[in-house]
Amino acid sequence: MLEGNLLMPGVILKVYDEQDGLLWDSAPYDPLNQELPAAEKQDGRSPLLSFFHWLNTDEHYTSEHVFWTDNRVYRLEFIRKTLVEAHFLSVLTRNLVAANILGLGVAVVSGVFISRKILRPVRQIIDTTKNIKINNLEERLDENNCEDELQELARTINRMLHRIQTGVEQQQRFVADASHELRTPLAVIQTNLEIVRGNTDESVAAQHNWLNNIQEEVGYMTKLVDSLLFLARVDARQIPCENARFPLETAVRHTVMPFEPLAETKNIALTMQTEPLTYYGDEAKIKQLLGILLDNALRYTPAGGNVTVHLYKSPQAVHIDVADTGPGIAAEYLEKIFDRFFQVDPSRSKELGGTGLGLAIAKCLAACQRARIKVKSRPGEGSVFSVRLPLESTSGQPSGS
Numbered sequence: 064m065l066e067g068n069l070l071m072p073g074v075i076l077k078v079y080d081e082q083d084g085l086l087w088d089s090a091p092y093d094p095l096n097q098e099l100p101a102a103e104k105q106d107g108r109s110p111l112l113s114f115f116h117w118l119n120t121d122e123h124y125t126s127e128h129v130f131w132t133d134n135r136v137y138r139l140e141f142i143r144k145t146l147v148e149a150h151f152l153s154v155l156t157r158n159l160v161a162a163n164i165l166g167l168g169v170a171v172v173s174g175v176f177i178s179r180k181i182l183r184p185v186r187q188i189i190d191t192t193k194n195i196k197i198n199n200l201e202e203r204l205d206e207n208n209c210e211d212e213l214q215e216l217a218r219t220i221n222r223m224l225h226r227i228q229t230g231v232e233q234q235q236r237f238v239a240d241a242s243h244e245l246r247t248p249l250a251v252i253q254t255n256l257e258i259v260r261g262n263t264d265e266s267v268a269a270q271h272n273w274l275n276n277i278q279e280e281v282g283y284m285t286k287l288v289d290s291l292l293f294l295a296r297v298d299a300r301q302i303p304c305e306n307a308r309f310p311l312e313t314a315v316r317h318t319v320m321p322f323e324p325l326a327e328t329k330n331i332a333l334t335m336q337t338e339p340l341t342y343y344g345d346e347a348k349i350k351q352l353l354g355i356l357l358d359n360a361l362r363y364t365p366a367g368g369n370v371t372v373h374l375y376k377s378p379q380a381v382h383i384d385v386a387d388t389g390p391g392i393a394a395e396y397l398e399k400i401f402d403r404f405f406q407v408d409p410s411r412s413k414e415l416g417g418t419g420l421g422l423a424i425a426k427c428l429a430a431c432q433r434a435r436i437k438v439k440s441r442p443g444e445g446s447v448f449s450v451r452l453p454l455e456s457t458s459g460q461p462s463g464s
Contacts, residue, residue: 074089074141074142074143075088075089075090075141075142075143076088076089076139076140076141076142077089077139077140077142078137078138078139078140079137079138079139079140080135080136080137080138081135081136081137083138086137184213184217185213187204187205188204188213188216188217188220191204191205192204192220195224197231200224200227200228200231201228202224203221203224204217204220204221205217206218206221233403248280248281248283248284248287249280249284251276251277251280252277252280252281255274255276255277255280256277287420290420290421290424291420293424293427294403294420294423294424294427297424297427302427302431304344304345304348304431304432305345305347306343306344306345307343307344307345307346308341308342308343309341309342309344309346310339310340310341311340311341311342311349311374311381312337312338312339312340312374314346314349314350315335315337315353315372315374315383316335316337317350318350318353318354318357319333319335319353319357319372322354322357322358322361325361326361326370329361329364329366330366330367331361331364331366331367331368331369331370332368332369332370333361333370333371333372334369334370334371334372335371335372335373335374336371336372336373336374336375337372337373337374337375338374338375338376340374340376340381342381342452344432344452345431345432348428348431348432349383349428349432349452351428352425352428352429352432352436352450353372353383353385353450355421355422355424355425355428356385356425356448356450357370357372357385358421359421359422359448360385360386360387360389360446360448361387363387363389363390364387364388364389364445365388365389365390368387368388368389368445369386369387369388370385370386370387370388371384371385371386371387372384372385373385373386379454380451380452380453380454381451381452381454382449382450382451382452383449383450383452384447384448384449384450385447385448386445386446386447386448387445387446387447388445389445389446390442390443390445391440391441391442391443391444391445391446392438392440392441392442392446393442394441397438397440400422400438401422401423401425401426401436402423403419403420403423404419404420404423405419405423406419425448429450432452432453433453434450434451434452434453435450435451436448436449436450436451437449437451
C-alpha cells in the first residue's frame with residue numbers, strides 16, 4: 064500500500080515509530096501537509112475520528128497503533144483534507160440563504176396579494192355602507208360577490224338597511240298623513256272664522272252654527288293630537304305596563320256600559336257574552352283597547368245591526384272578540400287595517416269622526432300586553448276583531464283563572 068500509493072485521493076498517511084519519529088509520509092511536498100499541533104496528538108489509542116483546523120484548512124484525522132512482524136509498535140496517522148466538502152458546504156449555505164430570501168419575498172408578495180383578494184369584499188362592504196345616506200336607503204350590498212361569513216354579513220346588513228328604510232318610510236308617511244289630517248280641520252276653522260268676522264249682520268243663531276262647526280273641528284283636532292302623542296310615546300317606549308290581578312269580566316262590563324246609550328241611539332243591539340275570569344295584566348290598557356274596538360264597531364255598523372262582545376277562555380289564552388254586522392272589509396285591506404292613518408274609505412271615515420289611528424293604537428296596546436289582535440271580515444258580512452291575551456305574564460304569574 065505504501066509503495067503503490069493505494070490511498071484514496073485527498074488522504075495523507077504518516078507512519079511514526081515508538082519514539083514518535085516520522086518514518087514515512089505519503090505527501091511530503093504537499094504545502095498543506097504540516098506537523099499536527101501538539102494539542103491534537105494523544106497518547107495511546109485516539110478517538111475513531113477527530114477534527115482540527117490547521118492553516119485555515121479543515122481536516123479530519125485518526126491515528127492507530129499497530130504491531131509489526133519485528134515486534135515493534137508503529138503509529139499510523141491518517142489525515143483527510145476537506146477542501147472539496149468545505150467548498151460544497153459554502154456553496155450550499157449561500158444557495159440556502161438565497162433560497163430562503165427568495166422564498167420569504169415570494170411569501171410576502173403572495174401574502175399581500177391573497178390578503179387583498181380576501182379583503183376586497185370587506186372593502187366593498189365598507190365603501191358601499193359609507194355611501195348609504197338617508198336619501199338612498201334603497202342601496203344594497205352585493206351578496207353574490209362574497210362567500211361564507213362575508214356573504215352572511217352582507218345579507219345581515221341588507222336586512223338591517225331594509226328595516227331602516229321601512230322605518231324611515233313609515234315615519235315620512237306618518238308626518239305627511241298627520242300634516243294632511245291637521246290641515247283639513249285648520250282650513251275649516253279658518254273658513255268659519257272668516258265667515259263669522261265678515262258677516263256682522265247675521266243673527267246670533269246663525270253665528271252660533273258657525274261656532275259649532277269650529278268646536279267640532281277643534282274636538283277632532285284634539286282627538287287627533289292626543290292619538291299622535293300616544294303613538295309618539297309608544298315609539299319612544301314611554302308607555303309602561305302596570306300589571307295587577309283584576310276581574311276581567313267586570314272590566315269588560317264596565318267598558319261596554321258607556322257605549323250602550325250610543326248603541327241605543329243608533330238602534331244597534333249591543334250584547335255581551337262573558338264568563339267569570341280574573342287576569343294578571345294592565346286593566347286600564349285592556350279597557351282602552353276594548354273601547355277602541357267597540358267605538359270602531361258602533362261607528363261602522365248601520366242602524367238595526369248588531370255588535371257582540373264575547374269574553375272566553377281557551378286552554379292557551381283568554382279571548383275578547385268584538386263582532387259587528389257592518390259593511391265588512393275587502394281582503395286586500397285586511398293587512399293594512401292596523402296601519403297608521405289607513406282608512407278603507409277616507410271620506411266616509413272623516414264623516415263618521417274617524418282619524419285612522421284607532422286600530423293602530425289598539426295594536427300598540429295589545430303589544431304592550433304581549434297580546435295579538437287580528438281581524439276576520441268579508442264585504443257584506445261584517446267584521447270580527449279578536450284579541451288573544453296570553454295566560455302567563457312576563458312576571459311568571461298566572462294570568463287567567
